[in-house]
Amino acid sequence: MPNAVELKNVSYSYPNSRQASLNNVNFSVAKGSFVAVMGPNGAGKTTLSLCLNGLIPQLLEGELAGDVTVDNKNLRMCRVQEMAGHVGLVLDDPEAQIFGRTVIEDTSFGPANLSLPVEEIYQRAGQALQMTRLNGYEQRSTHRLSGGEKQRMAIAGILAMHPEIMVLDEPASALDPLGIREIYQTIDDLRLQKQLTIIVAEHDCQEIIGRADRVIVLKGGEIAWSGVPEELFRNVSLLQTFGIRPIPVSLIGWEFYQKGWIAFAEIPLGVIAAEKTVRDIMTKYNLRPVGKADPPVVRQPETKARALIQVSNLNYQYLPDNNVLKNINLTIRRGEFVALIGPNGSGKTTLAKHFNGLLQPSAGDVIINGVNSREFPQLARVVGYVFQNPDHQIFSATVEKELEYGLKNIGLDSAEIRRRVDRVIKFTGLEQRRKDHPFALGRGERQIIALASILALEPEILVVDEPTTGLDWAGVQKIMELIRHLHDHGTTIIMISHDMEIVARYAQRIIMMKDGSILLDGSTGEAFSNLEALEQASLVPPQIARLAARLRDLGFTADLLQEREFLQAMGRPVEVLPC
Template structure:
């Protein structure tokens, strides 16, 4: 068995029942034991379907037309029962809540081996080992109800590991996690591969982490494998990355820019920021024959100059929203906000960042009285909102939840947008006119008669924005607008938000997406432990290491590269962005940018 591949897929074609086209089309794939394979592709490409064929859910439980052969460690997924296959390959789903059954962490991790008739002493050994591997060794008696999203995802992994498979498949396990949670999952996966010899198959949109960790990448598009190979070769190819609608890693975009300027950094994209910095410094030595002084004296990077962008001054106008000494304590005694002072001005585009539990959503839910302050005051256009009705405030301050499904309940897209207008007393004709106008603006007019839950998550997110936008609020709060979306969906949502800002809406985004901070927002609030730690322009957001550590924020790869070069060569980071960094380095090498 050891000579056999961990996974072998031969001429696999699968079409869901009543579907018009196959979700998987002529898949040919072989995965060797002990490797880490990332499966990438935009939403709907067939990633989840492929993973479900590996443990027999397709075709044993999901009806459809199945052709070809899938073998796991030599066992046919069509012939061997799923309850036997899961002892060879475990599948971790995107939403951990769908596979958590126990009341406590230990009970949940023990669920799988218990149902397989494993002896009690062996269950204890397996569960203790699995929880140790995922960093939950001291959580045995913790209620699963009170786990964070990252802890739930780790528990889902532990539950699979306790069954004892040699292959682990994970379906977008980091899509709903903050950066700390994402890093934790990838660290666990790395450990399982390197220390325990497991085969890892990961469907994922996190291109920067895939580039750094995966041995190989398989790209799916419309159910077909359109690319396979090493991640550093995939992300070296700008044309392919854009054609496949993959999110470009930060160092890949820099690699492409350097190549356009004639700075050769090799055929393969660097896998990490550290590797990129080392290649740049090595290139400097080669190009100019100067010894690179790592103590911070000399060469080109220390002399690089940016075209600094002007820092905007605060307008001398009254704020549209003023928060004074705001505090909030939940019923369980947790103090989520601790004396928040904040002025929001008409036309602001604010990104609020910080780790889960920092108080970001709690703060914003006070703005339209979804939550009531424990202390302090909130003024909208100079008047206190205390005692005002949330429905009345919704006409001025709209809130789009992180999960769009929490605010969608009508039978059609058009009816969903009309509902809020109906509550506000608009006539039937006015409701329809305004709803159709808003749907056209957000690009959903072609879906007006569709049921909302027949749409993908990205379109449902747009619908949630449309329902709020129909009320024409001055302030629009959007909680995690890009979470769980592929690159196309992310870009589409950010373009829509940009259009809303251009139309005069004040935008407040709660986000873990640092691209929003560096490329879209005009103002950044960093929160930690219920306080605003910093209120600044985007290019100053990552300057203070102590604040970044306190807020548990991981800067963009561009910022990380600037810091790495500063430590290695005396380079002084300044505002300007990706092209400014490339231009500065090119100038320093004595070339024309």
């Protein structure tokens, strides 16, 4: 099979950068293959993506060495316009690709620039919207879409171009589980039907296994590893070295491998394989499940804690006769860690924006600390809100000034501002960054800056909207441990997330939403055991919960959510009594 893409000795440095973003990168991609590029934030994945359709060096300045060849065309010699219909690029920030006022206008933008007949333009756009589950959204304003819907629209815009090569930079980072499945199923179908070549930068091993022919790991702008996915994903130690999040069931398999119970090649990478492995081990070593082990020690809310948020008969409309929230009733008490989950567009962010006054009810009431939100002018002091995209709330010239801004706005004196800024900078580990420009830092650090700017206000309630989106595993762990620490010290946490593994690990209570209504409100274990509600909300329970559910006949309980719980629940070898 001839090569679709070839890189020879490619190095690249951005203007005024002292460090190369890519350093002597060499690899080729065969036509029709699927290659995943993985690695931590700042490894060079996005820079590599920009090289593959000529944006580097044609539009972005900097120093490029080596050659990038696409279908035997050296991209140094090709205009971006020439490659746009051939190599489709989906950026990691969907808002950077939005051009149209409505969904159909935006999706039609690409094929319209190919000078196609009007009928074909709209036919392509319609097909792309169907593939990305946006049919029916044609006339919706692009600014009224949720983060996940914007991501699907960006992908639809590229699909409408009918490219031969698709380069996707974190295509699923803001999608709900159903959206992730559908996008990757669409990619699978296109690859099968049209021999599409796929190059995807991705953090999630679970979406790569069974799809990718090869994985390339970048670290510090260099290729640190290249090979078949199974070899990498079974090696938990190597994944940790590269800062890549392991597949949950592989962590259990790795423990078995470390004990000498299974061979390396037997480490499971999916739930079905893990079920067989566990059954075999339970039989071979005469183990019996002991039920759910003690959960990790986390701060529990007081049983009679005061209500911090009370929502009564809340309805909200962005447009007349279009209820985005429908008769919402709930109470959140001091000390809770609540996760809002549900599909894209279910109303999670709209609901959360009522908690700090960013939105006011069309009908009903939101009571914060006993005061109606309509009569609470300084809600930001009580309810801190960290946006999904940190770049929407960062605007100062240095990290230090960003943290000072909110404190000056609420009228604190300079001594108190200094005390709070110093405390928060130390708490978040930003000591070496206080004089840096926020936009000179990586996505993970900007996420922490956005969080720090809110923490400086010392809110009693913290709302975090998709705090792990776009972060590598190290960034995910850091931001979530900061949030856990805040919760342990009394802050009430409300987290919006599509990452069911993170929800299972940190949240105590789940509010599940669909179509602007609450579908379920209960403990994390109860929520992930309710398969009917999960199916209605198009959600997939965590991998360990799915594994435990398949092993119920052996005595495993359905509320097992984490690897450690599962391993402890397997029990100890049982002595066989003589007859």
